Amino acid sequence: MSFMDTLRTRWQEYRKPGYYDEFDYAWTMTIDLDRCTGCGACVTACQAENNIPLVGETELARGREMQWIRIERYWEGEYPNVKLNFIPMLCQHCDAAPCETVCPVSATYHNQDGLNAQVYNRCIGTRSCAVYCPYEVRYFNYYDHEWPSPLDQQLNPDVSVREKGVMEKCTFCIQRIRQAKDTAKDDGRRRVLDGEVQPACVQTCATEAMVFGDRNDPQSQVSQSMNDPRAYHVLEEVNTAPSVVYLKKVEANVST
Amino acid sequence: MSQREIAYSEVNDDIVRSLVVTGRNYYITLAVSILVTFACFFGPWFYQIQYGIGAAGMNHPTVWGTYLASFIFWIGLSHSGTLLSAVLHLTNSEWRKAMYRSAEAMTLFSVMVAATMVMVHVGRPWFVHWAVPYPNQMEMWPNFRSPLMFDVMAITTYMTGSIIFIYMGTIPDFAAVRDRTTGWRHHMYVLLSLGWRGTDTEWHRLHWAYTFLAVLIVPLAVSVHSIVSWDFALSIVPALHQTIFAPYFVVGAIYSGTAGIVTVMFVLRKYMKFEHLITKLHFDNLGKLLLVMSLLWTYINAVELFTGWYSESSEEYEALGFRLFGFYGPLYWEMILFCAVAPLLLISKRFRTSFVPMLILSIAINIGMYTERFLIVATSLPRQYLPDAWGMYYPSLVEILIMIGSFGMFTTLFLIFVKIFPSVSLYEVKETLPEPQPKLRTQSESGAS
Amino acid sequence: MAINALGLFDAPSSALEAAGELKGAGFEAPEIISPIPIHGVEKVLGKKKNIIKRFTFFGALFGGIGGFALAAGTAVLYVHVTGGRPVIAIPPFLIITYELTILCGILATVAGFFLSSRLPAMRDRVYAPEAAVDKFAVTVECEDSEQFRRAHEILQNAGAEEIRELGGSE
Amino acid sequence: MSGIDRRDFLKLAGAGGAGAGAGFMIRESIKHPVEHLVPYPSPPEEFSPGIATWYNTVCTMCSAGCGITVRTREGRAKKIEGNPAHPVSEGRLCAHGQAGLQVLYNPDRLTGPMARTAGSEDLAPITWAAGISQLATRIREIQSSGQGNSVCFLSEGVGGHLGVLQKNFMEQLGSTRYHQYDFAYPHTLYSAIQNLFGESQLPYYDLANADYVLSFGADYLSTWISPVQHSLGFGRSRHGASGTRGQFVQIEPRMSVSGASADQWIAANPGTEGILALGIANYIVNEIGYEGADRQEWVGSLAPYALNTVSENTGVSASVISHLAESLATAQSGLAIGGGSAGNNTNGVDTLVAVNALNYLVGNLGNEGGLVFNPSPVIGEEVSGAQATYSDMLELAEAARDGQIQVLIINQTNPVFNLPEVAQFREAIEQIPLVVSLSSFIDETSALATLILPSHTYLESWGDTFPKPGVGFSVGAISQPVVSPLFNTRATGDIILGLAKEIGLSEAFPWSDMEEYLKQGWQEIYARGNAGNDSGDFEAFWTDVVRAGIWGENVRGSDSTGLAEGVIGTIGVALPSFSGSSDDYPxxxxxxxxxxxxxxxxxxxxxxxxxxxxxxxxxxxxxxxxxxxxxxxxxxxxxxxxxxxxxxxxxxxxxxxxxxxxxxxxxxxxxxxxxxxxxxxxxxxxxxxxxxxxxxxxxxxxxxxxxxxxxxxxxxxxVNIVKTGGLARELGREIVQKVDAEEHTTPIAGLSSIPVKVVQS
The missing domain is CATH 2.40.40.20 (Barwin-like endoglucanases)
Incomplete structure (x- = not known):
């Protein structure tokens, strides 16, 4: 191949949008809204796994909550025909993530697993990613958080403790994914098995509303779950191609 | 106009006097503004560096606050100076010449203050150099797809361009002042004037270099504020994600910049005793420009609201509704009053040529424009797609102090400027005066005839 | 050892006249030092070549190519996907290109200005401080005192208020 | 938070300057990462640095007894996860279970024994020996004067061997005053089950296989009895474990988590849930046609609960009642559960009897998707009755006021907080000369103690748990210490054993520590020979159980499908009575x-x-x-x-x-x-x-x-209520999307709207 040909091939390669299709894994989560009871176990599990700081009442009053996964609640109707719908909201790991393009220092990007990764050490704290995120799932460290001793002994050594001025968000428990990949490699396997890795929220969910896995594998539980006709994306109209798929809540016909 | 005939030497005298003779008022003002800068800007900022951005009132989801509003405000204020100067230079407007120097200085210092606001805004300002493309060990380069990176490039270019533009135009003046000063000032001006003599070749080169710079700077200035607007418009935040944003910001910038020039002109005229250099003509012309800008601005605002209403989407409705009638609703109507209604007074020529009313209006316009920037941030971000994530944002004391301090910093820089740079262009003012006629020859000829 | 003659005039027209006469008398490159640019210099002293525009053009061209190369090159050096965009994403990179075009254009213009006007000057040159206020000076380099005398005469006839003899710059 | 007060702020502001600013920035940019993750200087042998170890144990954050797995690194507990082998939780865990780590690492934990010296307000640290001997001396004195009954032990709800130990200890002292007190203990439910079915154990509600669940006031998904187990069932029922998607109906005056997750939420007047249940029963018996042999009995006792009367009393329309009755009766496996506020009115037991009677009427007793009876616990049956009701607590307070109680030992329970002011329990405790607290924290009750002997948290001590209710068969699990004790505390069992030794009860309590006692107790379980001991000797059995975190045997509870004798005739629910007049207290x-x-x-x-x-x-x-x-x-x-x-x-x-x-x-x-x-x-x-x-x-x-x-x-x-949510309305944005139940027939079918890419690996 001549130099020009090489150049042309490379050019075409680099001009191909969204080549995350070719990633090693495409980690995906489905959340069945028909099962979610809004209990909040996922929230606490996430806090425990990912060293999410305690914010305190005064800071919460100033609107500085810090929960990588949160339960949103939406009321419908008025008393007595009133309904409450829960929806867990976490980083959607969008394939066309608005947050990634806006970071001037590439502190957030798409990694080879199709995850939306956040590099804490690289972050300079412009907070523009949080503005660009339509799901509002990016959280900022407004100051150095403290773990009064001995609460600090609980901190997970696999996850870094973020300093002030750094943006953070759900990672799909990337430390667990890393570990599973290492185990697979040690066992001489090419790929992580389905169900071998689960983020803390999925693991703890008592109604089994959440399923996590690789959608590249058509046999995986999550692919099956995505096959459900109830599958949809939240805020589909903003076209972010999320990796979190929700299954529609089922509304029973209650004739009263 | 009612401009009195003045001689060339008088111009030199005036300017050199403004540089060398310094009254007590100047020192008091300078001391006050330095004090304000340190007490309100640097003090709180260092506290914020120590504590974290939490010292400001930002929260989830309103992660941007007054710092960014101030940033846009100062960038906007910078727009009239260099841009106006360049445009008027290219169109050979005579009336530009007495005012463009200070207008450009305003540009320069507002860009500087804006750049500082970026430092104040980011969470880890000590790593802000990572946003600059330079070869490094980590082989990490900034993300050139980011609108914020466009900002970095555009503002750097604009700042460089503005510094060069103002400096190039001042070289002959430095030379003129060089010859009239002594001591450390003389040495400083020797350096600053670069050995300028004023030969015909130098004038010729300067003219062309200056013209090319002007040609380059006009599209640059327009691009800078368009790019700043894309920080917002490229997001998908309701009420920010609007195609009208680039012209909206450019028009707003020129609008507030022009108003800023009026304010600065008034102050210079009054306190530097430039009554004969800065005249009603300038205020009249600036007033006309302000009126045009105000109408444009009002139109674009109407378009913005119309787009939101026409979209029929709950997101746009709620965000615009919150801006108009929410907690910060009164500020919105204040902005409309100051920026859309009050400027209609400019239709009257009597108003345009009265100094004090023009000063009041120009300050009001800039208050309104600051409000606009504040509202862009503070009323859009709290009302986004997921209602359960809605929140409210109230500026904290630190933020308000830093906002006040940024004005102090601007004033300080400007006060230092007027003592170093001739704040009115010597040679261009001279150009506007009638050319000196040869006296001796005339006498001898008349005697002969 | 050259001598410079410098005549001070109080009006640009006189200075122009004097310069024209000097040029007509065979003096090489008489210069006018003035507080303001004088209109019509070209007619008297001939049209000057303007090389700044080339600087500006090539500077901008360099900036344009370099800007795109910077954006695309660094993206290719360290490939990571953001937002599902191509590695070489044309629209955003065009903005970088645009800004760097202007930046390099400006810098090249300044460089062109300095080079072509021989600034900053490192040594003393012929100069009259009054020419920065309201006088117009005409200077010419004379090879010997004879030439200086002739120049003096021409300047005198043109109506110079004062004529100075200044040391050569060589 | 960063330790800057206003004075520092002013100093900083004063010292401000560009140079100082650069200093700040440089310091921030070159500072070392904060070292939160301190490794051991000299690591113990059990772990390798950098490699996590998992220990199975039992969660005691509530009484459900879920199995947990604790992930430890470098000898520190890092994360609590569900134990997948445990049948109660099946690897799942609720938020409380997750937060167990914060009991262990709570900054307010008591770090060692303390005593309040006479005349002093403050607690001063003492040694364990001094603490135990102070208490032992006092008990010996009382015992020798024959007033053993003036020692009282008030514990949180404790089952298994620790409960037995506590009770035996008190019996040895000659005291009948051994009580457990938990605020939300379902006394009325126990009573109702006893009355209706003659069973002393709570039944297992098989939510997973039920396809129509009527819950009367029981917030089964969040706070009631065994939330994780119920949530698992709920999820599986929703996913169609029984063949169709399960439907849930919640009847309560205020929507709870379970109400929010239910398909239908119905507000009945407070306290009339039992009447509603009987109205439904009446409709089933009379309109739908109940064919049991005891039909006439039912007709008789349900006669007062005609649709209109019930509708009037409960405020639920007649059509809703008949609809509920029809749905329940025609469901493949309909299930009715009751508890929570429905069981905490003056007619609580009657209400719950009425609710559970519905299960009998729809014939789901002992069936899949119905109500399954549990066997008696393997260990700790004798402790079952130790839970004190409000009346018991009043009696205790009365005795204290009368000076009949000399020593009160409190273990992790907080009656001062959990009893109404009108019970005057605080005043009663203040009358007791020696109040000893074994709690890990200074709560309202411990604050009144003169001697504090803090016990380990559950993650530091040995114990065992036999979940109540079980899962239809006998299960148990051993909890083991997953970390070495953080502070100078002792396990509750060890404190009691130590105390027994000091008092001179070594004969009755020969064990050196709780582990030994536990092992001895499990010898008996091993001797039952029923399950899990294929492994050979006891040591192997013990290791297996500790390692697996679960033991179980295939023993079902009663499989009777009948009711207690003569209970039908007694069924009936009175209107509740409320304190205060409705005029003054509307x-x-x-x-x-x-x-x-x-x-x-x-x-x-x-x-x-x-x-x-x-x-x-x-x-x-x-x-x-x-x-x-x-x-x-x-x-x-x-x-x-x-x-x-x-x-x-x-x-x-x-x-x-x-x-x-x-x-x-x-x-x-x-x-x-x-x-x-x-x-x-x-x-x-x-x-x-x-x-x-x-x-x-x-x-x-x-x-x-x-x-x-x-x-x-x-x-x-x-005031500004601190909450994390904004506007809890969707404004038509279709965030939570819905599908009609009729369209959604099978759980997995058809093509997705989101294409799944096929990649060869």
Missing amino acids: YVLHPFVSDTLEDGSAANLPWMQELPDPLTSIVYGSWVELNPSTANNLNLEEGDVVEIQSPHGIVTAPVFIYPAIMPGVIGMPIGQGHTDYGRYASGRGTNPIQILSPQLEQETGDLAWAATRVSITATGRR
């Missing part, structure tokens, strides 16, 4: 156990304080829930501080407008309002238990805590 107070803080015992866990309440998103505070129309009538808005006055006291809290509460009912969460209990709990919100009237449940004598009437007065003050 609203019924509906206190509910907080979804995040339980009965207040989790209030010292910062994760629980920061976990938004599932229904309101409120954190760190108390609130008063009002129906929008009630609030409108009273001209109140969110954040208005109101006084809630009952005949027995006043509490103040801010108003929260809650769309799903009956207009005549006022909801208040239990859990906040601590005056002690550490930095995260104390001084936050109010405790509605304080103002409860002493209305008793007729049969059990327990407090009918849903039977208080109150009035509201605005104070004119306003």
Whole structure:
């Protein structure tokens, strides 16, 4: 191949949008809204796994909550025909993530697993990613958080403790994914098995509303779950191609 | 106009006097503004560096606050100076010449203050150099797809361009002042004037270099504020994600910049005793420009609201509704009053040529424009797609102090400027005066005839 | 050892006249030092070549190519996907290109200005401080005192208020 | 938070300058990472640095007894996860279970024994030897004077061998005063099950296989009995474990988490849930046609519960009642459960009898998707009756006031907080000369103690748990210490054994520590030879059980499908009686156990304080829930501080407008309002238990805590309720999308709207 040909091939390669299709894994989560009871176990599990700081009442009053996964609640109707719908909201790991393009220092990007990764050490704290995120799932460290001793002994050594001025968000428990990949490699396997890795929220969910896995594998539980006709994306109209798929809540016909 | 005939030497005298003779008022003002800068800007900022951005009132989801509003405000204020100067230079407007120097200085210092606001805004300002493309060990380069990176490039270019533009135009003046000063000032001006003599070749080169710079700077200035607007418009935040944003910001910038020039002109005229250099003509012309800008601005605002209403989407409705009638609703109507209604007074020529009313209006316009920037941030971000994530944002004391301090910093820089740079262009003012006629020859000829 | 003659005039027209006469008398490159640019210099002293525009053009061209190369090159050096965009994403990179075009254009213009006007000057040159206020000076380099005398005469006839003899710059 | 006070701020502001600024920046940019993750200087042998070790044990954050796996690194517990082998939780865990780490690592934990010397207000640290001997000396004195019964032991709900140990210890002392006290203990449910089925154990509700579940007041997904187990069942039922998607109906005056997750939420007048249940029963028997042999008996006793009467009493329309009855009866496996506020009225037992009778009528006893009876616990049957009702506690207080109690030992329970002010329990405790607390924290009750002998947390000590209710067969699990003790504390069992030795009861308690005692106890289980001991000798069996974190045997409970003799004739529910007149106190107070803080015992866990309440998103505070129309009538808005006055006291809290509460009912969460209990709990919100009237449940004598009437007065003050949520309305944005149940027939079918890419690997 001549130099020009090489150049042309490379050019075409680099001009191909969204080549995350070719990633090693495409980690995906489905959340069945028909099962979610809004209990909040996922929230606490996430806090425990990912060293999410305690914010305190005064800071919460100033609107500085810090929960990588949160339960949103939406009321419908008025008393007595009133309904409450829960929806867990976490980083959607969008394939066309608005947050990634806006970071001037590439502190957030798409990694080879199709995850939306956040590099804490690289972050300079412009907070523009949080503005660009339509799901509002990016959280900022407004100051150095403290773990009064001995609460600090609980901190997970696999996850870094973020300093002030750094943006953070759900990672799909990337430390667990890393570990599973290492185990697979040690066992001489090419790929992580389905169900071998689960983020803390999925693991703890008592109604089994959440399923996590690789959608590249058509046999995986999550692919099956995505096959459900109830599958949809939240805020589909903003076209972010999320990796979190929700299954529609089922509304029973209650004739009263 | 009612401009009195003045001689060339008088111009030199005036300017050199403004540089060398310094009254007590100047020192008091300078001391006050330095004090304000340190007490309100640097003090709180260092506290914020120590504590974290939490010292400001930002929260989830309103992660941007007054710092960014101030940033846009100062960038906007910078727009009239260099841009106006360049445009008027290219169109050979005579009336530009007495005012463009200070207008450009305003540009320069507002860009500087804006750049500082970026430092104040980011969470880890000590790593802000990572946003600059330079070869490094980590082989990490900034993300050139980011609108914020466009900002970095555009503002750097604009700042460089503005510094060069103002400096190039001042070289002959430095030379003129060089010859009239002594001591450390003389040495400083020797350096600053670069050995300028004023030969015909130098004038010729300067003219062309200056013209090319002007040609380059006009599209640059327009691009800078368009790019700043894309920080917002490229997001998908309701009420920010609007195609009208680039012209909206450019028009707003020129609008507030022009108003800023009026304010600065008034102050210079009054306190530097430039009554004969800065005249009603300038205020009249600036007033006309302000009126045009105000109408444009009002139109674009109407378009913005119309787009939101026409979209029929709950997101746009709620965000615009919150801006108009929410907690910060009164500020919105204040902005409309100051920026859309009050400027209609400019239709009257009597108003345009009265100094004090023009000063009041120009300050009001800039208050309104600051409000606009504040509202862009503070009323859009709290009302986004997921209602359960809605929140409210109230500026904290630190933020308000830093906002006040940024004005102090601007004033300080400007006060230092007027003592170093001739704040009115010597040679261009001279150009506007009638050319000196040869006296001796005339006498001898008349005697002969 | 050259001598410079410098005549001070109080009006640009006189200075122009004097310069024209000097040029007509065979003096090489008489210069006018003035507080303001004088209109019509070209007619008297001939049209000057303007090389700044080339600087500006090539500077901008360099900036344009370099800007795109910077954006695309660094993206290719360290490939990571953001937002599902191509590695070489044309629209955003065009903005970088645009800004760097202007930046390099400006810098090249300044460089062109300095080079072509021989600034900053490192040594003393012929100069009259009054020419920065309201006088117009005409200077010419004379090879010997004879030439200086002739120049003096021409300047005198043109109506110079004062004529100075200044040391050569060589 | 970063340790800057105002003085520092002023200093900084004064010292400000560009140079100083550069200094700040440089310091920030070159500083070392904060070293939160301190490794051991010299690591113990059990672990390798950098490699996680998992230990199976049991969660004791509530009484459900879920199995957990604790992940440890470098000898520190890092994460609690569910134990997949444990049949109660199947690897799942609730938020409280997760927060167990914060019990272990709580900064307010007591670090060693302390005593209050005479005349001093402060507690001074002492040695364990001194503490134990002080207590032992006192007990010996009392014992030798033959007043053994004046020693009282008040524990939290403890089962298994620790419970047995505690009870035996008290028996050896000659004391009958061994009590356990948990605020939310379902006395009425036990009573109802006993009355109706003659079973002493709570049954297992097989939610997973049920396809129509009627819940009367039981917040089974969040706070009631065994939430994780119920949630698992709920999820599986929703996913169609029984063949069709399960439907859930919740009947309660204020929507709970279970109500929010149900398909249908029905508000019946408070206390009339039993009447509603009997109305449904009546409809099933008479209209749908119940064919049992005892039909006539039912017809007779259900006669007063005609549709119209029931509708009038309950406020639920006749069509709804008949619809519920039809759905329940025609469902493949319909299930009715009752508890929570329905069981805490003056007619609590009758109500729950009526509710559970529905299960009999639809014939699901012992069936899949129905009500399965549990066998008696392997260990600790004798402790089952130790739970004190409100009347028992009143009696105890009375005895204390009379000077009949010389020593009170409190183990992790907090009656001062969990009993209404009118019980005057604090005053009673103050009369006791020696109050000893074994609690890990200074809570309101421990604060009254003169001697504090802090025990280990459950993650540091040996123990075992036999979950109640079980899963239809016998299970048990050993809890083992997963970390070495953090502080100078001791396991409760060790304290008792040590005490026994000091008193001179070595013969009765020959074991050196709890582990040995436990092993000896498990010898008996091993000897049953029923399951799990294929492994050979006892040591192997023991290691297997400890390692697996679960033991079970295939012994079912009673498989009778009948009722206790003659119970049908006694079925009937009276209208509830409320304290206070409806004129002076127009609203019924509906206190509910907080979804995040339980009965207040989790209030010292910062994760629980920061976990938004599932229904309101409120954190760190108390609130008063009002129906929008009630609030409108009273001209109140969110954040208005109101006084809630009952005949027995006043509490103040801010108003929260809650769309799903009956207009005549006022909801208040239990859990906040601590005056002690550490930095995260104390001084936050109010405790509605304080103002409860002493209305008793007729049969059990327990407090009918849903039977208080109150009035509201605005104070004119306003506060900002701290909550994480914004506007809880969708505004037509289709965030939570829905599909009609009829369209959604099978759980997995058809093509997805989101294509799945096929990649060869």
